Structures are given as C-alpha cells and as structure tokens.
Amino acid sequence: MSADVELDHLTIRFGNFVALQDANLRIPAGSFFSFLGPSGCGKTTILRAISGFLDPSEGHVRIGGEDMAGIPPNNRPTALIFQNLALFPLMKVWENIAFGLEVRRVPKAQRRERAQELLELIALPNQGEKLVSELSGGQRQRVAIARALAVEPEVLLLDEPLSALDLKLRQHMRTELRAIQQRVGITFIYITHDQGEALIMSDQIAVMSQGVIQQIGSGPEIYENPKTPFVASFVGENNAFTGRVASADANHAAVETHFGALRGRNSAGLKTGDQAILFVRPEILQLGAGTQGNALKSKVLAKEFEGFASHIHLANSQGERHISFSTSQEEALNISPGEEATVHFSPDRAIALPLGELAHE
C-alpha cells in the first residue's frame, strides 16, 4: 500500500520565525520525491510536520486524501528515518527491526521471521543477533531502513540518511535506496542538501531556500529549466553573469555582461532594461568562436589537467576571473595560461533569469 501526500498552504512558525512558508504540493503515491536545499532551509521541519511531530501553524497535511490534523505520529501511516538514525542501542538488531511489530502485538515467532525477511532485504542476513553498536555505519543505515519498513508504512520519510556515510558508501547506497523503493513500491520522501543524490534518485524534486519552495519538477526539468537564480545556482554548477537586458524577444534575451552581450533563453519574459542574470553551465561551453555568436573573447587564467578533462579558468579583458569550465576537447591541450582564448555556447542552452538570490557555496 502506498499513499499520496499533499501539502496544502502549509506554514510552520517557531515564534516569529517562519521555518516553512506556504508550501503547496502533491506527492504522487509510489513516487520518490526529494526536498533539496541547503542546511537550515526547513527540510527537517517539513518531514516532522508530515510525520506528526510538528503541528502546522497554518494549512494542512493530507495523506491518502485524509487530513492529518490532530493525528499523532504513532497513528500516521508514515515511518521516519531520523537524521542520526535513532536506533535503539540496547536492543539487538532484530529487535530494533521488529520493534514496530512488538508494538502491534505480533507474536514473537512471527516478529523474528519478519525481521529475518527484512534482514535479507537489506543484505544483512546473519547480523540479527548483534547489537547496533557492533555494526558499521552503512549497516546501521540499512537497519534503520528495515526498522521503518517493518511497520509497512504507506509513506517512508528519510531525513538526510546518507549524510554520515563516506563518499563511496554514499554512492552505493543511492542506487540501493532507489532499488529498495522500487521493490517495496511505497512513497519515499527524501531530504538532502546534496543535489547529486536528489538528481540521481528522485522522480520529482522540490528545491527549497529559507523556508520557501522555489521550484518543483523532475531532475532534468530543474536542471535545464531553473525558475529562479537560486535553483540555477544551487542545482549543478553554473557560471552566473549579471547585467542589464540589452534586447529581448519571446525566445531569447541578450544580457550585457563583462564579456559583452550574451544570449540565453528568455523563459521568464524579461524585457529590455531589466536587471538579469545569465546562467551558463560549464558543460555547454566550447572552445572556439562557433557560428551562432555568443562568443567570449577571454584570457586563460589557469588550466588544470586531469586526464579525462582539463579545467579551465577564464577572465575577461579587464582580467577579472569570471568563468570556469571543464572540457575534453583536443584544443584544450594546446592552450596555456596567459594566452587569449575564445569560447562559445549555444543560446538555447543558457538561460536568462530576473536578478535574485543566489545559493551560497
């Protein structure tokens, strides 16, 4: 069983501080949905509201169409995986996993059996008798997932579950989490500040900043069509050029940058004279003058050669450092710091947006 989750004008305040402002969205049943945003933007707050540990200041949380107001966490069809896992250190691994069943008064023999099945699902079949403290970080992570799955929730809520793991394990667990989600078929709501994780695993992503949901969409939508400068700069790498719009039509806008007028898509309806930011992803930059205009005459500040690619840092003629990109083009091998270089990009892949808040690195 899997249920959809709906946030309807959901606002949460702590005193005067607005931790979540007017969130509206619907998470389809059985999907993998991520909230992506920097630390402190209100992600945990959303999860705690969905799981019932926080009451909405305004608005509603609906699960499977039912308003959750007044329903405590123990009676919601959700299971939460805590940021620090919160496994029970005094219980054995299998008792941890079976705790939710113990609560539901399932007889011990059945509890053991179910715990064994779940241990197999998470590929730890022989670890049931151990204490949690005897497991490695990645194993504990999986036990936390099994403990939550044991109660057969309709919605699984995961609060940055991979953040404590090292890089290798994190990459491995991404694939594994996605696989588990597809196997059990329930709704996963996943929280992360790591855009790579969100892009790889999610059907849909909501990008947040300071309590406000900036954009909701699939990974490619958010990556290719950011709606705000925050989303453009937070998701993936982007070179940002600030300037006034020199000319605009329905499709493209030309922004007056330090490198001259450069064109990008005008999906936000910018008009001539508006303050704007042009976002150019590093991977769309090509060495050479190209044929469509949009060529940047620049000086090479530095080049780092890393085998499969060269990382090149460019400055405009005043010598200010402004662009970085990586390329595996053959021409890159021949350029060296101090030289002139021209790069270009397709105006259809860059995007111009109204001036706004950028994500801080």
Added chain:
Amino acid sequence: MSKVSDFFAEFVRRNGATISVYLFTAVIFWIAVLIVLPQLYMLDFSFRFNLPPSKIGTEEDVHTLKNYKYLLFGAEGNPNAFNWLHLEVFFRTIWAAVLVTILNLVICYPVAYYMTQVISGGKARIFILCLILPFWINEILRAFAFRILFGLNGPINFALVHLGIVPEPVEFIKADIALYTGLAYAYMLLMIFPLYNAIESLDHNQIDAARDLGSPWWRIHWRVVIPHAKPGIASGCTMVFMLTAGALAAPQILGGPSSLWFTQVIYQWFYTGGNWPQGAAYAFVLLTACIVFVLTMMRIFRVSLGEIAK
C-alpha cells in the same frame, strides 16, 4: 599487574611527583583512617563482652558471638524461640525502606523525565533550583516541619476537614504516613540526580522514533527510557535505600508511638543502654543486610557495580 604500574607512572608523569604523593597519601588516609579502621574497630567491638573500663584488656576481654545471638534469640530465659521484639523491628525497617525507595522512584522518575525530555535549558535549571533550595534547611527542621504539617491540628488536617473530605482529623503520625512521606522527601535529591543524569543522556530522537513506530507512551518508557536509565535508577535506589534504612532523625521525630526504626534500637544500645558491643553488632547486621539486599537486587535486575558508578 603491569597495567597498574603503568597507571601510576602515567599519573605521576601528569601531575608531578609532589602532587601525586600528596593525592595518594590523602586518598589512603581517607580510606584507611577515616573509613576502614573505625569500622574494623567497631567490628571487633561487636564480638566482645560489655565490660567496665577496668576489665578491658584483661583475660576476661575475649571474643564472643553473644551480641549477635541476642538479636536472634534474645536474653537467656526468653520464653519465645526468637527475639521477636527486635527482629520484627529489623524486618519492618528493611521492608519500610524498600517501600520508601519505591515511593521515591515513582515520584522522581516522572519529574526527572519531565525536566530532561519535556522542558529544557533555562526552565529545567529553575526547576532544579526549586528542588535544591528546600534542602538548605537542616534535616531536623524539615522533619519537625513535617510533624507540624501532618499533625492533628496541622494545615493538612485543617484543609481536609474544612473541605469536608474527612469528618475527623486523620492520625497521619500514628499511621506512619508522616514518617514515610518525610523519609521519601529527605533523600529525594539522591534519587532525582542520578535519574536526571541518566535520562538526560538519552537522545530525544529515540523517543520520537519509538513513537513514530506506533509505540504508546508506556511502552516507550518500558522499552526505551527505563532500560537506558537503568544504571541511574539502580544508583538512586541504592543510595535512597541505604540512607533510609540507616535514617535516625526522621524516625525519631516523625515515627508513631508504636513504630520503632531499627536505627533507634541501635541508638538505644549505645546511649541509653550503654552497651556499645551490642549496638555495634546490631549496626553490623543492618549494614550487612542492606549490602546483601542491594547486591541481590542488582543481580536480579542485571546491573553491574561499574554501571552504577558511571
């Protein structure tokens, strides 16, 4: 063995020779002269006859089990098989100390839980202050205050009678209610603080996790909070039990006319009876019984001494 010498070497290296020597001397003096020697002296005393000073050290001054026998069987010519008078006081004291300890735990656990997991920071500190302040008042004064509170004409009876809850004043002191309440109150802090420390170290997310998995509140306590707090519960209970069983002031002041505390019997042997060996024997029986009782309880509840000291 090498571990011990390593420890000393490390200790001296860290603190310097002078301070190390001072600390070791102080600790050894403390343990040997202030604790072990007097107790050994008392122990020896409890195995001797009650002789006038002139005969101490003469050949009449020999060891005997007489004082211990007395507690069990009474004086020679006692018509009963056992010395029921004192044995009853002894068992009632232990039993009452157990009840007082349980009462204390039942009162303090929710308070400690509330202070650590429900409210936090500043509020909790004010709470602690409110708990500590009354203990600035001396134990005897507090006991007399309870006597007044629970007296026949005391404020509690006054309120109960005037509110029409009882027709006549209740004899709290005669029924030992004043005594148990006073004893529970006297050592409350020794229960609160170990519990406070133990429960405070519990990650609140564990409580939330249990709740999220569907657990009702009582099962959260039973499966998560109490197991975590077990060492604190054990150490609080041990201290309260020992001190309650050994209390003298509260039973003296708050005890009903017919109920004697075992410590009062000991006191009588030493002072009224002038029979120190007899008093020492009684005191050792009480001490041994308390230790055995506590160790048994620890075994039953599977707590180790090391955990308690944490």
